[in-house]
Amino acid sequence: MSATREPEIIGLDGPKVQKWIDGLGIGAQLPLTFSRVGAGQSNLTFLVTDTDRGRWVLRRPPLGKLLASAHDVAREHRILTSIEDSSVPTPAVYGLCTDPEVTDVPLMLVEYVDGRVIDDLATAEALTEDQRRRTGLSLARTLGKVHEVDLEATGLDTLASHKPYAERQLKRWRMQWEGSHSRDVPLVNELADRLAAAVPEQRELALVHGDFHLLNVITDPTSCEVSAVLDWELCTLGDPLADVGGLLAYWPQQGDLPVPHAAPTLPGFPTHAQLVAEYAAATGRDTSDVGFWHVLGLWKIAIISDGVRRRAEDDPRNAYQVRSGPSRDEIIDALLARAAREADAIGL
Incomplete structure (x- = not known):
């Protein structure tokens, strides 16, 4: 009997990203699932879910060739971590990955904020x-x-x-x-x-x-x-x-x-x-x-x-x-x- 093949996650190497998230020490219960979410068509956004109903949000740049200075996830990470103690309401940031063994572009993991998004x-x-x-x-x-x-x-x-x-x-x-x-x-x-x-x-x-x-x-x-x-x-x-x-x-x-x-x-x-x-x-x-x-x-x-x-x-x-x-x-x-x-x- 052949092994079940995991579905491809466009833009992510699922097993490698899962290992990185596990190493952040945020209590994620493996295995993790990744699904594309949001109506945005700039940086790509994924919902990360674990086996204990834990949820996080992962961001990466769009696929393919990008214009210079556009879609800089590492820069976005800098901004969010810099203003986390200000009065501006933002999701908590858990990590930035730039390891080429894990990803070919920067990845940022942030808090899942429950609430209302008026997107339709x-x-x-x-x-x-x-x-x-x-x-x-x-x-x-x-x-x-x-x-x-x-x-x-x-x-x-x-x-x-x-x-x-x-x-x-x-x-x-x-x-x-x-x-x-x-x-x-x-x-x-x-x-x-x-x-x-x-x-x-x-x-x-x-x-x-x-x-x-x-x-x-x-x-x-x-x-x-x-x-x-x-x-x-x-x-x-x-x-x-x-x-x-x-x-x-x-x-x-x-x-x-x-x-x-x-x-x-x-x-x-x-x-x-x-x-x-x-x-x-x-x-x-x-x-x-x-x-x-x-x-x-x-x-x-x-x-x-x-x-x-x-x-x-x-x-x-x-x-x-x-x-x-x-x-x-x-x-x-x-x-x-x-x-x-x-x-x-x-x-x-």
């Missing part, structure tokens, strides 16, 4: 209007906690350049577009030029999450407060209003085309004005330049969306949970059109 319309529709309101306002306040992190005390003052953030973002995402775009879209460069000509003065340097939206947080089902902020791979140092603008970009209003990771347009979810007001009340910051960052956020998400499509085309194993709806091109065009409308509205 059905989950959002099941909430009351008051729960939606409290959830959205908690996101705005949680951003304030991210931006309060003491850079010197955490050692994160060396995480990234201290040069003006808007210029860095425009340069980085223009390069990403030029290095990976799948079709010519003149509006990308047109918006980049308009943004470059209207960069606001940067008044402070703060920790910036870089990808803060509804799907990248876990909330408490009872209080609706954010209990964990996830996916720190784009975190850097910069203007804190960039995160507020990014949140608005992932927070469509009635009539906007649904895009991946966006908050559903349902009654109860705060308006853009309410989110900005809650953030301003929590932090005391002047938010008058948030419109610029909203436009930049929409532009950036369009470029990221094209990169996701390109990775899936280059290596189909990166694709996951593709849902019916608008095509990737329609999504990108809609994001850029929204960015152009917002730019017109604020006189950019």
Whole structure:
């Protein structure tokens, strides 16, 4: 009788990773099972389960060729361990593996945080209007906690350049577009030029999450407060209003085309004005330049969306949970059109 062969885990060497996790001394009861989870299509996320109902989360970069500086799991590990004693709610980190005998890319094991992830319309529709309101306002306040992190005390003052953030973002995402775009879209460069000509003065340097939206947080089902902020791979140092603008970009209003990771347009979810007001009340910051960052956020998400499509085309194993709806091109065009409308509205 032939031995039963273990199913292949795409992106992981199951037996080797299991041995590494066993050596961390976290009480995992072998054997472990690994399953791909989440709707994200950037770093790959796996649920790790043991025989005693223990659960953890494992992260690794996408498969195939990556753009320089993208999907840096080791950097994400540094950030999470640096802010674990701050007021920012994050999962505990248990280990980082860079051993080439175990894995060809860095792996990070973190705590499984139980709670609510509003990652589809059905989950959002099941909430009351008051729960939606409290959830959205908690996101705005949680951003304030991210931006309060003491850079010197955490050692994160060396995480990234201290040069003006808007210029860095425009340069980085223009390069990403030029290095990976799948079709010519003149509006990308047109918006980049308009943004470059209207960069606001940067008044402070703060920790910036870089990808803060509804799907990248876990909330408490009872209080609706954010209990964990996830996916720190784009975190850097910069203007804190960039995160507020990014949140608005992932927070469509009635009539906007649904895009991946966006908050559903349902009654109860705060308006853009309410989110900005809650953030301003929590932090005391002047938010008058948030419109610029909203436009930049929409532009950036369009470029990221094209990169996701390109990775899936280059290596189909990166694709996951593709849902019916608008095509990737329609999504990108809609994001850029929204960015152009917002730019017109604020006189950019």
